[in-house]
Amino acid sequence: AQTVTQSQPEMSVQEAETVTLSCTYDTSESDYYLFWYKQPPSRQMILVIRQEAYKQQNATENRFSVNFQKAAKSFSLKISDSQLGDAAMYFCAYRSPNTGNQFYFGTGTSLTVIP
């Protein structure tokens, strides 16, 4: 089974600064999808950004962007101009089109934003 690893249990960033959350995954597949989800204290899981493995261009959504390194199996999330509302747990997830609907989640990174 695919595994997703988030090696940073906790991170902190100063408001308005930039922070990068790391994610690596293990797979033998060439086609797959990667996601970052945000879970604020309300506990709702919110999609932040997604990346298709066949696309070389890194996905960007406003202040959120990814650094997708397919050969290294790395998928980091960069948050620019951090805001207090960005404080949350962030989960990296992997989905394979070949194993049905399985989504594999990492263990999460807790991000604190310091005013």
Added chain:
Amino acid sequence: DAGVIQSPRHEVTEMGQEVTLRCKPISGHNSLFWYRQTMMRGLELLIYFNNNVPIDDSGMPEDRFSAKMPNASFSTLKIQPSEPRDSAVYFCASRDNRGGNTIYFGEGSWLTVV
């Protein structure tokens, strides 16, 4: 559009009682997932359905857990009898298989078994 709707949002029950969690997926979505989240184990996939049919229930912890999807717009996760170690947040999520690659989560059901 309405998102995934779960009920109840919060439930506190006594050990041994039956608990039923409910989920209404996004209209038109044909895959539905039940996840459990705890501090110790993170997010665990319990079961998922495609077109109302259970595809993989290997994540269901034991026979006390059961899930049904009688139609495309409703699913239940039942725990009978409940135990304190079942305390967790239970998420329902849905996805459109016909091109959508993203799953969308409900707000979760917070279960506390005392």
